[in-house]
Amino acid sequence: MNLKLIDYGLSSLWRRFWKRFTVILIFSLLVFLLVSIFSIATSLRQELGITLDALPELIVQKMSGGRQTVIPAERAYEIATIPGVSAAIPRVWGYYYFGSANVNFTIIGQDPDLDSYKAKYSKLFELNAPLIDTLTRPFFLAGQGVVDIMDEYYFKDEFFFITSKGEILNLVLAGTFVDESSLETNDVIIMPEILARELFDIYEDDATDIVVRVPNPAEIEIVKQKIQFLYPDCRIIGKDQIDTSYQNIFDYKSGLFLALLIPAFMAFFTMIYDKASGLSLEEKREIGIMKAVGWRVEDVLFLKLLESGFVSLFSFFNGVAFSFFFVYILNAPLLRNLFIGAGNLKPAFQLIPVIDIHILSLSFMAIVPVYILATIIPAWKTAIIDADEVMR
Amino acid sequence: MIRLDSVDLIFNSGLPNEMTALKNINLSVEKNELTLLRGASGSGKSSIFSLIAGLVKPSRGDVIIDGKSIAKIPDSFAALMRRDKLGVIFQKFNLIHDLSVYDNITLPLIPSAKTTSEIRLSAEKILTDLTLTNKINTAVRYLSGGEQQRVAIARALINQPKIILADEPTANLDQALIESFLHIIHDLKAKGITILLASHDPRFSELEWVDQVIDIAHGEIQ
Structure with missing residues (x-):
């Protein structure tokens, strides 16, 4: 591990702080929204699961x-x-x-x-x-x-x-x-x-x-049919039906929120497209200089990996940390009310902290590897093709 | 020290926009020699430098540096050769403007195995020699043209190279700075460094200590 290269990478990030700051801000916001929405939905599902368990069959x-x-x-x-x-x-x-x-x-x-x-x-x-x-x-x-x-x-x-x-x-x-x-x-x-x-x-x-x-789950359906036969004027609601209707409401609301994320995703992909479609003249020139003074392609790529890895990982952890703070400490103001709007009075309950590894993995995969690749590929193209330009 | 044998350099070979940059170049520079490459802009001087630096590979012929052929070596070996043996002074200095003087001159050694303290020692010595010690932490964009040129020279010397390539080093300088540059080059030659200098400035031709003058036009040695 070349510590000098890491040091150079960090100072390079610092040099372009404001440029990177915008990227970090947008990525963090995206992760924040994604993780917050799914965390609220997961937490509420968990809460409702407990409630449903206590319901009669x-x-x-x-x-x-x-x-x-x-x-x-x-x-x-x-x-x-x-x-x-x-x-x-x-x-x-x-x-x-x-x-x-x-x-x-x-x-x-x-x-x-x-x-x-x-x-x-x-x-x-x-x-x-x-x-x-x-x-x-x-x-x-x-x-x-x-x-x-x-x-x-x-x-x-x-x-x-x-x-x-x-x-x-x-x-x-x-x-x-x-x-x-x-x-x-x-x-x-x-x-x-x-x-x-x-x-x-x-x-x-x-x-x-x-x-x-009905203590035995295998008997629920048959009991239901017998009651229906006994009292044709009755409607018999099973726990599974209540569960499904709750799930539908939450899935529907999660879907709506995901639709609201579209502008954030658009900004993200525009940024990725911009990044992947080529480096700025300044960055190209810098890579050319590095190559001309003795940097290998792999040195340049390692530097870019460090920079992009730091930016994307920092954004990811930043977004997740803010999201957990927002959801579990601040109790998700605004977003929570939109999720639980069906009640007569808005409940003042505490959301149950749930770490959903699937949501975290999804957010991680959507941000970190995509940004790293979008940074490394154009850097690699520049490093192998354009180094000689700096001599002219 | 440097030898080019029957070298052709053709860009976009086989394509409609094919361009021959160099044709049948034969050139030899001995150790501790100062060789002057003369020619107009676009004559092929920078292409010869790119070949010697291993940044491009010849379409035909061989390039030998310090007894070893670099014509077909992989890019990573060419980069190591540049890091170990070459110092390059570019026409427009090619410094990274928002980096400090220290960071610019130590740039070639960042991927090397040298320790930070070794690099600092080398940098301080060179900065003292080139009277840049008081600017060590100044961003290059705040330096004058002459100071930037000295930073470019310092960067070329940081790895204690055997060969210095200087491409039109005085093109953007005033008379006083050109004189100063000539002193530095003279000192480097005195220290046993092989120097290849490309310029169409007639002042270089008049120098007694230039060992060899090569004229180049339209990609061919005249």
Whole structure:
């Protein structure tokens, strides 16, 4: 390893700092965008994967006129008798429109007993400690997004819901879901089932839908068919369908973002084309001088390899570092909102750090070897053909 | 020291734009001789230098430097020969303008096996001889014409060459700088270096210490 050559290469880069700076800036930006977009999508997929794992295998919804309607809760007993089904649970839930903020909250009716919530969601929410011991009124748990909205409209520890009959339902905020679960819980309110029924005017015998647990994956399809046979007016949604629809949304959005990358790619390839189509007169002259004073072609190529390798690797690592900082430290402002725009409230969750080796490899291969080749090939052409020109 | 035997140099051979740069050149320069190549622009002087420097290969004939034929050696060996045996002073100096004086003169030794301290010692000695020590870190573009010429000479001498090729070295210089250059060349000759100098400046022909004058026109020795 010739250290003098490395030293010369670095000083040569420094000499043409501003010229190289533009290249580094564009390459870094390209890597930054590429890695950021894919990192957000991968991180969200990871998060959704965890959520999907917790979902029931099947959800049974009653349809009427092509739209979902309430389902008789007794059907759960019949479904539970199907071989392979470990549980069939009627759920009461719905959307509550809060007009002042123009947002919808997702309200889920659950057991009325706080201890059971605590046992069920112990890692998911923080209790409102000052209130918990003196709790005498009905309560609810809320996601961070809901709490923020409440705060904005001066609801501190309680909220006034308006039922479908126009009556006021005053509930105390007993706990808040932790940030880590915000992707799923940001717009969620959990309240006693009886209050949720009152709010949505759902009779005691009815439910919004029925979730069905099937422990053996091989039996899911057959159970699904049996339920469909039993209740032809029902729609049965499998976990795989939810998974596919999420994947489609993210793939579609990733595709849109990739389309937005086109201008950056255009700039990159224009630069590469410019680079590959020949060296500047100044660079040609310099190579000619080097050859005339005793540099071999391989010395010139090694120098160019050093220069281009440094520029492209620096840009690559720069882009990746900024991207990780942007996505996992700053939590991807702007880009994240565009990805998760489907929710009623924008979740304030922390993206899970995921290092996707495929994305890094793709970005590396798109930048580093392409730039090195685009630098070395014209340098090689000049070194073998034009050295004698310098004598004239 | 330098011998060209029946050398032809044809560019774009076999193509419609074929051009014969040199025709049947026979030339011999002995060790420690100063040989003057005279001829108008385009007569073929620079082509002879390119052949001797191994930058182009003859279409016919042989080029022998220090007893070894370089007519058919690979480019990498020709480069090593230039690095070890030759120092070239170009007509337009061919310096890299945004490099410092030190970086310009040490350029030939960067790919060599010499250590940085050895290179620095050689450079400092030459810079002292050519009174350029105070400009060591100055970028070449800030130097005067005379200073640039001395840098070009320093670069040609850094590898302690046996042969110096100087192509129209005084073409862009005023009288005082030409006198200074002649002193330097005289000193180099006194040190035993073989010098081949191409110029159409009549002053060189009048020098007593020129050993040989070769006239060239239209690619042929007259």
